Amino acid sequence: MSLSQGSAGRRDAAGVAAATAAVVGFFVAAVLPRATWPLIDGDVWWHIRAGQEVFNAGGVPRTDTWSIAGLGRPWTSQDWLANVILAAGNNLGPWGQTALSFLFGAFTVLAFWILWRAIALRVPDIGWASRVVWLSLGLALAGPVMGVRVQVLDLLMATAVIWILWRYLVDTRRRWLIGLPLVAVLWANLHAGWVLLFLLGGAVLVGEAVDRLLRRDLHGPPPLSSIGIRDLALALLVSLAALVLNPNGVELYAYPFYTVGITALNRYVMEWFPASLDTLFGWLLLGFAVLAVLPALVFGRRRLRTADALILVGLTVMAYQAIRFLLIVGPIGGAVAAVVLSPIISGTGIGQRLSPMLGRLSRPRSGGLGTLNRILILILVVIGVGVALGRVNPAAQETEIARGLPAGAVAWMDANDPGERIFNRYEWGGYIGQHRPDHPIFMDGRADVYGDELLRMYVSVIGLQVDPQVILDGYQIDHAVLPPDWELSAWFDASAAWQRAYADSTAVVWVRR
Numbered sequence: 001m002s003l004s005q006g007s008a009g010r011r012d013a014a015g016v017a018a019a020t021a022a023v024v025g026f027f028v029a030a031v032l033p034r035a036t037w038p039l040i041d042g043d044v045w046w047h048i049r050a051g052q053e054v055f056n057a058g059g060v061p062r063t064d065t066w067s068i069a070g071l072g073r074p075w076t077s078q079d080w081l082a083n084v085i086l087a088a089g090n091n092l093g094p095w096g097q098t099a100l101s102f103l104f105g106a107f108t109v110l111a112f113w114i115l116w117r118a119i120a121l122r123v124p125d126i127g128w129a130s131r132v133v134w135l136s137l138g139l140a141l142a143g144p145v146m147g148v149r150v151q152v153l154d155l156l157m158a159t160a161v162i163w164i165l166w167r168y169l170v171d172t173r174r175r176w177l178i179g180l181p182l183v184a185v186l187w188a189n190l191h192a193g194w195v196l197l198f199l200l201g202g203a204v205l206v207g208e209a210v211d212r213l214l215r216r217d218l219h220g221p222p223p224l225s226s227i228g229i230r231d232l233a234l235a236l237l238v239s240l241a242a243l244v245l246n247p248n249g250v251e252l253y254a255y256p257f258y259t260v261g262i263t264a265l266n267r268y269v270m271e272w273f274p275a276s277l278d279t280l281f282g283w284l285l286l287g288f289a290v291l292a293v294l295p296a297l298v299f300g301r302r303r304l305r306t307a308d309a310l311i312l313v314g315l316t317v318m319a320y321q322a323i324r325f326l327l328i329v330g331p332i333g334g335a336v337a338a339v340v341l342s343p344i345i346s347g348t349g350i351g352q353r354l355s356p357m358l359g360r361l362s363r364p365r366s367g368g369l370g371t372l373n374r375i376l377i378l379i380l381v382v383i384g385v386g387v388a389l390g391r392v393n394p395a396a397q398e399t400e401i402a403r404g405l406p407a408g409a410v411a412w413m414d415a416n417d418p419g420e421r422i423f424n425r426y427e428w429g430g431y432i433g434q435h436r437p438d439h440p441i442f443m444d445g446r447a448d449v450y451g452d453e454l455l456r457m458y459v460s461v462i463g464l465q466v467d468p469q470v471i472l473d474g475y476q477i478d479h480a481v482l483p484p485d486w487e488l489s490a491w492f493d494a495s496a497a498w499q500r501a502y503a504d505s506t507a508v509v510w511v512r513r
Contacts, residue, residue: 001467015364016373022361024377025200026132028384031112031139035387036105037147039097043445044086044148045405047079048428049437051087054080060247066433068421068442068475070449074250076255081189082150094394097261101392103147105155112139113276114159115335122220122339130342134292138334141288144281145271145327154193155327156184162332165204170221174229177235185240188246195256196328200311201236205229207307219303219343253476258449264455268426271324275478281323288330289316292337300340312336318394323389378510405431407506409481418511419478426458428481428507462488469497479511 029069039045048217051062060080064070077083113137119131145507146152164179180201187194211223224232246252265272275281293316315329343349347419365373401407406428412438422442424432429444443450443458450458460466464487472480482489483505492498492510502509 010316015366016377017020017364018371018373018376019358019362020302020364021373021376021380022132025380025384026136027109027112029380029387030136030384031109032105032384033391034124034139034143035108035146036101036392038101038392039148039398040400041116041147041149041402042405042427042430042431043150043158045434045442045448047083048086048354049430049434050080050348051083051085052075052091052434052437054084054088064387064446064449065448066440067429067444067449068440068477070443070446071440072452073449075446075449076251078188078252078255079150079191080244080246080247082191086150087145088147088316089197094397097397098389098392098394100148101397102388103151105388107152107327108146111152111156111159112253112331114156114163115331117165118159118337119338121163121166121170126338126342127346127358128362130338130345134332134334134342136334136340137292137337138330138332140330141333142327142330143283145324150191151193151324151327153190153333154187154196157187157190158196158200158328158332161200162335165201168228168232169204169208169224172224172231174231177231180235181242183240184242185245186268188243188252192256194243194258197239198236199314200234201239203310203314205232205236206308207305208232211308215510216306218305222287223305244456255448262447264452264459265447267323268459269445272322275320275323275326275332281326283318285319285326285329288333292333292341296340297339299344303343308336322375348500359508400432401431403506406481407431408504409502409507409509410430410435412480412502412509414480416501418509421476421478423461423472423475423477423482425462425482426455432481464488464491467493469507472491477512479509481507481509484508 026244038107048059049066049253060077062077064073064075085103086100089103091097092099114130115135115138121128142155161180161185164176164183168176180197184194184197187197191503208224209229211218212226212229216223243252246251263272273279275285277283277286293312295314312333315325315333319325319329346355364370398407404503406425411433413422420439420441423434424442426443427445429441433439433441433444443454447455457471460469461468462482466487468491479501480492480498482492483506489508492508493500497513499513500508501511
């Protein structure tokens, strides 16, 4: 028996295998706690506010009505459905926020489960241990950028696309391709990450055409036939047309390209920073490249489909250019690596030595051992859910939110009413605006509303590249909220026009004298 083989023999319905406990432990005690975060991402709060706007107005907003810098500017609210989900959870109160944390954690677990099944589609005899190892590598890469973020929905949708495409590779019946337009319609209303559908689908389309042209003798299913390639191309075209089924109509098509064209993003907004080696993200990506990408390209080149190579390399390059894509390349890249490298590792000496032990662990056990395995599964579930709950219960949420967001400053502003026109940190605009909806904020995380010009102006102010007082007077700012260690904060403290009115370890409030 090889490392990539599944459970040996017929399963005893009354028995429980030790491997089952290991798999449950991976999903519940590893993925769930890692993916279940408090609402500490600044953007989640403007998403909540945008969802509340849909509830209040009965429609999707088309212009900005709540920021000073962007007032009246057009707004393509491409993620309105995700915003509604977030607002509905937040409306339930403190435990609603905990429910949101668990919901997005569950979305991540579901994405990993879809990939778990997709790997088995491509390599039916692949073992549980191989899948745990490679998906754990993906979890390590994606973990730092998980949380209550709409990008998690991109991960979920992308894994659904991978499952459909891989299902079609092994079974070229057209009915599987129906899933692509359905995913496109849902994705078009959740988030602009729908571009990934066409990048993944296009990689398979081009890759299969290349493999067919080169007449490659591949392990597993042969390259798609010309008819299969044609049907996939038609499904992608139908999916592209289906995107129009959203409240923004045809405007949605231009949105991703407009956003990517905002050059200020990769110089100021952290999630758009490149994964360079002076950050943890860069070292994680380098480790992934060394352990998965390069071995797949070098040692697995004879069994590596061109489509898999395009996906693996393409997603890695995207993650290098912007760390937000680590969330996508980790799980999906881990699945591709599992498909390519697990059978190779199984044929090595260590793989052959491990196979008998893994086979024994995969056999269902009844009696005392079966009962012990059931108890172990229960313990793992309790540990996983308990750890996640410990991170996101209302008290923990409050503590973590106050550590990274200006909760104390907002409470002080509510009690003291420092004015109507604020200058705030870009990442804090969503939180301040959600908690003080009757007062405009200067900016929040909607970079698409402000565009390059306004974002560059903001960056020039916080970097003291221009005289801040000129901008503050131009926008008639009467109070400001910033971190205490910024250069601009020192400028406020030194200015005779401003007075420090509130301070804690997270935020400082200044008011005009």
